[in-house]
Each structure stands twice: as C-alpha cells, then as structure tokens.
Amino acid sequence: MPGLGTSFGRGGATTFQQDLQNSDCILIEGSNMAECHPVGFQWVMEAKARGAPVIHVDPRFTRTSALADLHVPLRAGTDIAFLGGIVNYVLTEEKYFHDYVLHYTNAASIVTQEYAGPEDLDGFFSGFDAKDRHYDFHTWQYEDSLVQAASGERDMEYEDRAGADVRAAGRGEAHGSGGARSGGAPSDPTLRHERTVFQILKRHFAAYTPEMVEQVCGVPREKFLRVCEYLTENSGRDRTTAFVYSVGWTQHTVGVQYIRTASILQALLGNIGRPGGGILALRGHASIQGSTDIPTLFNLLPGYIPMPHAHANEDRAAFLVAESTDKGYWANMGAYLTSLLKAWWGDIATEENDYCFDYLPRLTGSHSTYETVMAQIDRECVGYFLYGENPAVGSANAKLQRLGMAALDWLVVRDFSLIESATWWKDGPEIESGELSTTDIGTEVFFLPAAAHTEKDGSFTNTQRMLQWHHTAVEPGGEARSDLWFTYHLGRRIREKLAGSTEEADRPVLDLTWDYPVHGRIAEPKADAVLAEINGWDAEGRPLSSYEQLTEDGSTACGCWIYCGVRAEGVNQAARRTPGIKQSWVAGEWGWAWPANRRILYNRASADPDGRPWSTRKALVWWDAEQQRWTGHDIADFAATKPPDYRPSPDARGPAALAGDEPFVMQDDGKAWLFAPAGLVDGPLPAHYEPQDSPFDNRLYPQQRNPVRQVLPYRGRHNRLQPSGSQPGSDVFPYVATTYRLTEHHTAGGMSRWQPYLSELQPEMFCEISPELAAQRGIEHLGWATIVTSRAVIEAKALVTDRMSPITVQGRTLYQVGLPYHWGRNGFSTGDAANELAALSLDPNVHIQEVKAFACDIRPGRRPDAAGSDALVREYQRRAGITDETGTEI
C-alpha cells in the first residue's frame, strides 16, 4: 500500500478497528464495511451510539449506507475529485490543524524550482517522458536534496544514489548526485514561501471547487459541503475523524493516488496517530495483510525490503545505499536485510560471500500477475502454481486468464473444491464456444486438495496488522495437505533431486536452511518453527524480542524484521487471547500486531511537540518527564526514552537522526508527506483522471486518463479498450459499471458457492439497476439483462432497486450498473463472472486492475450462446469504431 506507505512510512492501516469507537465522525468511502467487514462494523455502530455521524460515500446505497447518517452517491472513479474538493475546502476555509500540520507534516518543506503541477501542464506533472510513458521524478524532490521513500518505487533513485561510483559512495553518509540526501532540506515555517509544499498544495487543489465536484462526481454542492462540515467540525485538537476505505479505492488506474488524497486530508486535519482518527485500510482475504508483509508480491522481500533490480555489479552495499533512507528506521535496512539473508541461508551466509546477497533473484521489470498471464500467452511462462486463487473468475478479463492457462505446459491448482480455474479445460466458456477444445489443450492440470485453516496451525495477519494464531482443530481429511506441508516437501524433494549438483544456479536452493521439524502421521512441518525463524534469533539461537536488536554483522537472523518480537521470550505472542473485558480498549494482549505490538501507528503524533496530549479527551501516548519515557495506553511508536526536545547532531543518521518531535519514524524526514517527493511513479500529488473506459471528459485537466497507467493490450482483440469521454463511439457504452462483493459470498466464490447455506442466501448472479434505467432499457425486475463491454457480454438477473440512484454528471443523468463479481459456472450457486467484462488496465504503482469503474451498455434479455456473444461483442466494437489502438493513447 504505497499510498499510505509513502505518506506516513508504512503500508498498513494506521489504526485498528476497535479504535473506531473513539471516533467523533467516520467517513467510509471506497468500502462497504458493513457487508465486507461486518464484525469490525460493530465498532462503527459503537461510535454511532456515542453520537458520531457516519458518512458513506459510495455509488450504491448498501447495507453500510443503511446504517449511515449520510449517504452520498457519487460516480464511480471520481473520488480524487471528491476528496480533493475537501482538501481545497480545508485549505481555503483554513480548517486545517495548524500546529499539527506545521510540525508533523512536510507542509513547510520547499520543493525544487523545476517542479510544475498539472494545473500548469495540462494535466501532467513536470518530468513527463512521452516516449517511455514515464515520469522522471527529480523535479518533485525537495530543494537541494534527494529523499528516499519509505515505500513504493524506491529503485527509481538507484542511479542517483548508488550512482556512478557505488564503492566511492560508501556507506550511508554519502551524498548522492542529488545533493544533501534528506532532512536538511530548506523549509519555511511561515508556510508562505511559494514553493513550500503548503503553497503548492493550495495551488494544486484550487480547481477542486464544490462546483467542480458537482460536475465531476455528480454530488450536489450542498451535500458535498455537508460532508466538509462534518469532517472539519469533528477534527482538531479535541476531536478526531476516522477514514475507512478498501478496494473501492484501490481498484482504479489511479488507485494509489486515491489513498494519497485521503492521507493528505487526514494529515491536514491532524487525524493521524491519534485515537479515533487514522486511516483504516480494510484488507481482504483473512491474511492479505500478511501476504504483503511476507509478500506474495514479485517486487518485495519480507518486511517491505525492496526486491533488488537487475543493475550491473550491484552488491549489498550498493543496494542499501540506493534503497535505504538516511534518517529514520529505514536507514537500518542493512540490519534487516542481512538478518533476512542469515535466516534463509544460515551459516553459509557470511561476510565473505556478502551474506549470499547474490542468491536473491533480480527484477528485470514488472512481473505482476497480469504480466505473467501475458507471458503465459506468449509461452514465456510455462508452469503455474495456483495456491488459493481462482483467476478464471476473480481476475480481470477472465478470458485472458483462461487463455493464459491453456498455453501452459503444467498447472497445479491447490484448492478445496473444483473451482473454475481447475476445470476450464473441460467446461469453460471457450470449450462451449469451440474456441478451445479439450483434446487440443496441452496443459497438464494437477488438482491437489488443500487443507483448510481449521486443519492446520498457522497465523493470519488481519486488516489491522495483527497476527492471530490458529491451531489445528481436525486433521485434514483424505489427501488434503496444508500449503506449508506442500511447500516444505516440494522443496525437500527438489533439493533431493539437486543434491550433488555442481551447477552454481542450484546453490541458492541447496544452501537454504530447509530443516523444519515435522510431526505426525503426515509429516506436517511445525508451523511454530517457521514462526521462530520469522521472529529471529541471536548468535546463540535465543529468540529476539525487537527489531532494534537486529544487526548488520551477521550475528542475528530474522525472517521478517517487522514481525520480530512475535515470538519474544520464545512465547508465541500471536496466540495470546486475553479477553477484551479483561484489558483496556487497546487490548494489547490479544494477538500481536506489528510493529512491536503497536496498535495505532505514529502515535507520537497524539501528543503535541512538547509531548503533552493535544487534549485530554484524545490522549493516547505522552512523555512522562518523571520517568523520562513515553507512556500511555498504547505502546509508543517512538524510541521509548527519546525526549520531545531531543535534537539530533548534524551527522546523526538512522533513528538517531530523528528529532524528539518527528513522529513519522520511517520517513526520511520524519514527517507525514502531504507532497510525496519520491516513491510514486504517477505524481507527487493526486490528480483526478478519468477511468480507462469512461463516458465523460475530464473536467479538471485536458489530459483524460492517468498518463502513466499501465495498459496491457493483447494483440488479438481480447483486451480491447473503449473510446472515452467525447471521443466518437464512446456513447455506445453510456453507463458506468462497478463490481463489488456481497456479505453472503466470498470473492471468486471458491469458499461460498460450494456452501449450501451461503448459496441459498444469494442463489445466482444478478445486477443492480435503478428503476429509471430499467424503464429506459425495458428491463424488468427479476428479468434477464445483458451487460456489454468491448471485451465480453454477460447476463444477469436484474434487481431493479431504488438503492441505485441516478446522478447528474456534467448536466447529464448517469445511471450506474452494479455487478457483484462472485459468480462462475461451478458450485451450487452459479452465474456469469463479472470479470469477463473488465480490461487489463492497471494502476502503475501496484499493478491492480481497474474493476471498480468502467463504461458499459446494458440491454434486456439473456445473452446469446457463446458464439453469438462473440458476434455481439464484435458488433459493439464495430459500432464504437474500436481498434487495437483505441484507449491505449497517453
């Protein structure tokens, strides 16, 4: 989550769900919390019971809206305009929390002279390279410095930092070619200098007026102003407002910038690091937070250490110079990385061999899941493991997913049931249409039954960074095995096969410490042993208790530095279950949260620069002058004994370089970034761009779409994009569709469509439309509707409901189409997959698909059969004049 990561330092929710009860106002936007996080929603209800207004901004009226005080329907894909409007309101009406902004954000920092924003450059930031569709970020930096981001795209500074002469640059003290590396950047505490972040912000958002919000989002001015008032009246010294978002914000070609806008707003209102405030990023799958902490992502190593790119002669030192910061905890990346290498390669990793740094793979570009699919179609990727994923339903452009799998040599699916991704070769839509035939598909498909979480030990890291341990309740039945079992024994067998090899390429595998103890009938590896390795140990093998203990000299090993302490004292802290009634509302003894069991991040900011709570009502941690340490309800997210008046010496680096009043301890300058001088590939500030397929022109800038969005056109008409705005043919797709979840089902359905109790609650695919749209298109309640994009057609039963409100955008009435995305052909409850309709157009920072807003058409009746559907799509493509190039322009 580089949106939060670049803004505040860590890519995780800044708060926890229980803390919502302390909020004076809650804005839920881009999330349907009541339906997707029903258990956590009780804390919203608690706040509501205590009098906090709850606002839900969502294209649809959902079960969350039903309990909100104010529901604001808006056009899907326009939240930057909406939030930007609030930023503008806060700045022009001077509703920001001045002292907080001045001391804890980079508002006063002065940005380079070369910086120019989209308001001056027709929608581009300075540094755009049209040929490569790429921004050179240098002009976004602070004057005379080169700061490194705590998250996001850190390798972009490689050349500058590791630069021409890596060895000469030496260790961290070196100045890269950009000049002073951080903190020392000039600033203007009066915030009046025209190149201060504050003034840039004002200019940037000046166009985001209430009238503009009304034009772009379809939110009437009065309604918008009411939201502004709610937020500003409930923020400040004595009150806090919390933001809640989830994938309603992320799944856009500008998704990361949505979160940046919220971050800017919350920083301006002084709501970060304080009780009842914060940004609650609600994550998905039970351990999706865990799967970015110990990542399943191609570009990260555990604990958000970047995966090295393929630079010539890059060694560990060069890597660290380039990727770490000077100030704050990321300056210690060397200790984290070295300890990781020691955890993986044990005694074999020595100073002499650079701790096996060269064993790490190197990136040559983006290898996100969607690029992997392209590589499959191109036969560059020939084997595929699917552990707990159902791309034939759950991933954008489901057809391409299937075509990719059909081009493989082998495919291993580990799941509970025969999901669509395991059976497409015999009963997928392409088999039905004759496009593929089972006999011609060369892919050898292995289906291996997986053990469920109830059948194995392990941990989940939930939405609030909290690890919770689960114990085996029953042994897995039949052939089912845990993923840990599979991975461990697969590795063991590979190593047996490679044993004795002299190939250098086999060394990384053969030298791994692959010695987990196994137990029981099925030789299940001990999950606790894995946790022990993740937690780490010292030279004597004693469990570590804090990442502060990690060193760069090879004497400590730690599998994930941010998890260090989860097994402090050798005790599994994640398995703690002290009931809430037996402890404070922070409930620090239930499970264990990274980092260091802190529940609210950056909580140093809950106290003023002198270390006193901003207000007694909102006290969380504060400086206890007598004991000379930080104390309070939560564990301070700050060096425990560093006094508020501590000022670093000019040559200090790392955590020691952070002053006593710099709460954002991961940041290179210790501050929350209103303006992100590094880390993001699409701009230091959020700007509204239209979604890839949109029926409207961008009212804010001449540039229609995010210029550096990632489109993956597939040569072969299966990922055709649509004309946009006032381009000819755009009117063929006059409606805006969005996709989402229902409480009753889970994601791509593998865990719900096979459950009779859940299936009966939502028995088949449907779409939600307004009565007005139903009337316009002659669609009946419970009758069939066919939804069309330039990729595919699907059918769905129509639920005609008042919950879908028409909105007025740019003087035109817009109807939106709601599509739950849970269905596929298998299981009890079936239907067409919404993802057939979606295109591969991605956010450039995190490569997430834009499935939350795309233009479509809708018509009454069922879709034709597979062949007829193909003809219908072609007809639409013809009518809209679509070619391979449509929509791929900058």
Add this chain to the structure above:
Amino acid sequence: MTERTQHDPATVSGYPDHPPRMGFFTDTSVCIGCKACEVACKEWNLIPSGGLDLTGMSYDNTAGLGADTWRHVAFIEQRKPVGFQDAGMHHTGDVLAMAEQGTATAPENAAMNPTTPGEGGEFRWLMASDVCKHCTHAACLDVCPTGSLFRTEFGTVVVQEDICNGCGYCIPACPYGVIDRRPGDGRAWKCTLCYDRIGAGAEPACAKACPTDSIQYGPLDELHERAEQRVARLQDQGVAEARLYGADPTDGVGGTGAFFLLLDEPEVYGLPPDPVVTTRDLPSMWRHVAAAAVTLAGIAAVAFGSTLGKR
C-alpha cells in the same frame, strides 16, 4: 389492570424453582442484514438448506420463517427516511410512471423491488431478523395433541422431535407463521432458543454470531429495561417511529419471549399487528361446540319425536 405484571410461564408449567425467563431483544435499528444469525442457526442446528431461489425481495432469498429457516432476515426498501438520516438519493418522481414510458412490459408487470412511493430523495433500507416469539401464551404449545411441544424451565417453547407425529396442528395455530412441517421429514420444526446451548450456560448461536448486537439474549426483565431505554434514545434522536413489539404483557399473547424494536408497523416486516393466542377463545369455542352438539341431539330428538308412530 394497567399494571405490567409479567405472567410467568415456567411457574405455570410446573417449574417451581426455575431460572429467570430467558429471551431475545432484537433491535432492528442496528441490524446490518449480514444474515450471520441465519447461517449460525443452520450450522448449529444442522438444518437442511433451502432451495436456490432468487426472490427479488430485496436481498431476502429465504422469504420467511419455516421448518428450515428458524431465523429469517427481512429486507424492506422504502422511500421514507429514518430520523435525520439522509439517503442522498436523486430519484425523479414516480417510478411507475417511468416504468410506463419506457418498458416493453406493461407497467403492472414490470415490477421493481417493491417499495413505497414517496419523495425521490427519501429512502431507507430496513432489516430485521425474525424468530419464534416464545410466546407467554403459546398457541402452538396449547394445541399440540402429543405434548411434543413443551415449555422449558427458561420459559421457552420447544418441540421434542422424537414425539412429534406431524399432525400439523401447531402450524396454523401460531399467529406469527413461525413453526412449519418439513416435507419428507413430516415433523414440525422451529427455533428452540438453542435449548441445548442455554442449558449449558451458553448464548444461542444466532445471538453469538450477531456482530452488531442486534440480537441480544438474556433474562427477559433485563432486556425489557434495555429496550425501553433504547426506544427512548432513538425517539430523542428524532426516530419517532421506533417502537417495541411483543414487549407488552397485556397483548394478545401475553407478551413474547422474543421481542423487537421496529421502525415501522409490524405488518411491514411480515408480523401480525395484533396477534392473539387462539386458545384465548377456546372456552367460548367449547361452549359453542357443546351448544351445537346439544342442538344436534335436539334435532334428532325432534326428528324422531315428530314422527312417533309414523313409519
């Protein structure tokens, strides 16, 4: 008799020393319609799943209480606000008129999610989890000829599945449409208020699963107190329609063991507005039956008497 004395069903049923009467307060104003209660009930009680039927009744696809649905969540879409809530909708006037101008189907057939006509900007989505009321005067129990239905020491009403012979009498007797016979099984089923759980000191499965405490389980007296406070709070906040249903011991069933906070008239949720335990009239029924029986005998006597001597 305005005094609110609660009839104590367990004592009347012969439990001299019994635990306090237990029940449910379902506060529909905080229900998020997650249906966790429906599923938890089915899981715990091993109830067969129903059919796969998209009903078009908003998000309600199980339609009502019955043999296989002991908890049921109703969804009601209305053009009407809840207190000061602002739904922010922009519908334009009469939906029916709109259906008329554009739809190929005749408007009376082009149904939409049934709602109430009203201002285009007003809207609310009511959700409410329904369950057996565990009536103070339970008609189902009264009419059961086998004694399969019985009153527990907690004052609840439970079917003994090994005794029920499927006579079906309890079904039309229930004024709330709760209990029903399971096809293929032949017996009557309904909520047991998790007799097996509460007997062991645990909370019923549905209440346990409810994330927002819309379903509150506990001693009925305490629940009543809490409910009164909640209604007062809501009314203070401008939710004038908030009212309790089933909490009045002078109502037609003597008050219910499971009562509700509703935001609209009961019938809107599918509940009877003024239910009466049918057996309240039973003495009078027996009197009429007796009179009729005597009448029949009388008619016969007349028939023979007046033909005396005739053949």
Add this chain to the structure above:
Amino acid sequence: MARSPHADRTKDAVTGGRGRGRRERPMVPDAEFGSYYGRPVLNAPVWQSPDVPGYLFLGGLAGASSLLGAGAAVSHRRALQQLTTAASAGAALASLGALVHDLGRPERFLNMLRVFKPSSPMSVGSWLLSGYAPAAGIAALWAQRDRLTRLAVAKRVLRCYPRTARLAGGGATAVAAVTGPAVAAYTAALLSDTAVPAWHDAYRELPFVFIGSAAQAAGGLALFAPRHETAPARLLAILGAGCELTATAGLRDRLGMVAEPYDRGRGGLCLRVSKALTLVGAVGAAVSGRSRSLGAMSGFALLAASAATRFGVFHAGMASAKDPKYTVRPQRERLEHRRTASGIGSAGSEEDTED
C-alpha cells in the same frame, strides 16, 4: 413532517413482489393494509385435501348417524338402524384412516394418546374418537345381530350371554349416540382453534354449520333405507340443512371482510355448490316419502352437499391464511379501535374483545 400515524401507515403499504404481486400494481399501496411483499403472515395449514375435509365430513356423518341409529333402535326401525349404525362405524373408521394418513409421521399415530389436553381440540377429539369409534363399531354389530348368527362364534356368544350381549349392544348404541354429536361438532373447534382468520373468527357459527351439515349427511344417507322407515331421517336432513344454511349466513354477516374467502375462490365455489345441493336435497327429502329413487337421489345430494360444505370451509380457511390481508386488516382495525378507545378510557382489559 406532520403526517398522521394513520396516513403514515397507509403510505407504508408494501404489496406485490413475485407471484401474486404480478397481478396487482406492486407499487400501488392498498390503502387498507401493509404487508411484507404480499407474503402471508401465517404459515398455512399443511393439512391436505381430501384427507382433512374428508375427515370433517366423515366425522359428521358418523356422529349424526349414531343418533339416527339410536333413534331407530328405540323406534324399532330395524333397517334404518342397520344402515345408520353401519354408516357411523364405517365413517368413523374411514375418518380415522384419513386422519392417520394426513400425519407427517403416521407410525407415531398413537402419540395422540400420550397426553390428554383440553386446550387441544385435536387431543380432545382423539380421546373422543377412541371412545366413540369402538362404541359405533359394537352398535353396528349389534344392529346386525341377526345376520351375525350365521357366524358360529357370534351365535355362541349371543346364545350363551344374551343379557350381556344386549347390554353391550344397547349400551354401545347409546354411548355412540351420546358421543356422536360431540364427534360431529368438535371439528369446528378443531378448525377454529387456529390463527386462520376464516376459521378462528367463525368459531361461534362453525359448530352449527358443522352439526347442520352432519345432520344433513346422516339424514341423506339414511334416505337409502326402506322408504317407510325414513321419515325421521328426512326431517333430520331438512332441519340440518336449515341449521347449516342459517349458521353460514350468520357467519358471513358477522365476519365482514374475513368472510370473503367463503364467497370467493375454491372455498366459495364449494359452498355455492353445497348450497344448491342442500336446497335440492332438502326439497327432495321433503317430498321423497313417495319414491325410493327420489329419496336416493335426494340422499345423494344431501351427502354431496355436506361434503361440499366441509371442502368449502376447508378451502376458505386455507385461502384466508395465505392472503395477509385477512390477518392484517382486522387486527389493524382492532388496534386502531383500541387506540381511539384508550384515548378516552383506560387501556382496558382484553378479555373477550375478539371482535
């Protein structure tokens, strides 16, 4: 917003949904009542036709026939006695069969006699039937005693214990006659003691409809006896018909809109057929003294009329359970009534405010 609660309520009306909703304009509020998607408030009885209406009919036929049987015994109408006692025994047996057949778990039939519950007409009825049915059987055998002598065993019994036999036979005939009216009438309470509006609300008239119908049936059947013995049967049938028609008319008057199902749909049709047959049968019975075939035809009409009444009442009840209107509207009116009343007086006690 100063809407009166009443106006507010009428705005709430939610009707329609699928099925029946398709026939009406789903969005148009019925000014009189609201419901949940037009779905019933009650779960309709699971009782099946023809089992249950058949049971009602046969019970009535049996009960009233026992009266005829006893009267015939006393008045020495031997053929009439034989026919009516046989009819009551046969009908009692068949009604039991229908009852058991309708159970969800027929093998657990005997659980009916596990307890005796006066609060359950079905329990009362079960016990009643278990007393009545053997009596009716013995009464039938007793009426056939002449023919039974052809059986060696019966002959021996009658020979050796003539007093006991007479006592048993006469006693059983008397017991059946005494319990018969109860058997014929209690089924009204069986139906009325439910929440089904058209049944419950009719609890005052229904017993009279049922005994009238029973008399009609028994009288009708007895018309198949030799002409010279049928005079009381004819009178019974005519009086029964009159009673039934009067009670039904009274029921319609008193129930108001809840009586609609007695006029509409399947229930209404059955009752119209019943009425026509009743009139035909009654007139036929009145004049059939002279013709046996006319008597038989009238008898047939009366039996059919009685059966049609039971089917009519059964279906009317089912229809009233399935349409929420019949549950909601009267209750709503009752509430409003009480609300206005309580505005003047105290909350008022509840007893016997059923209408």
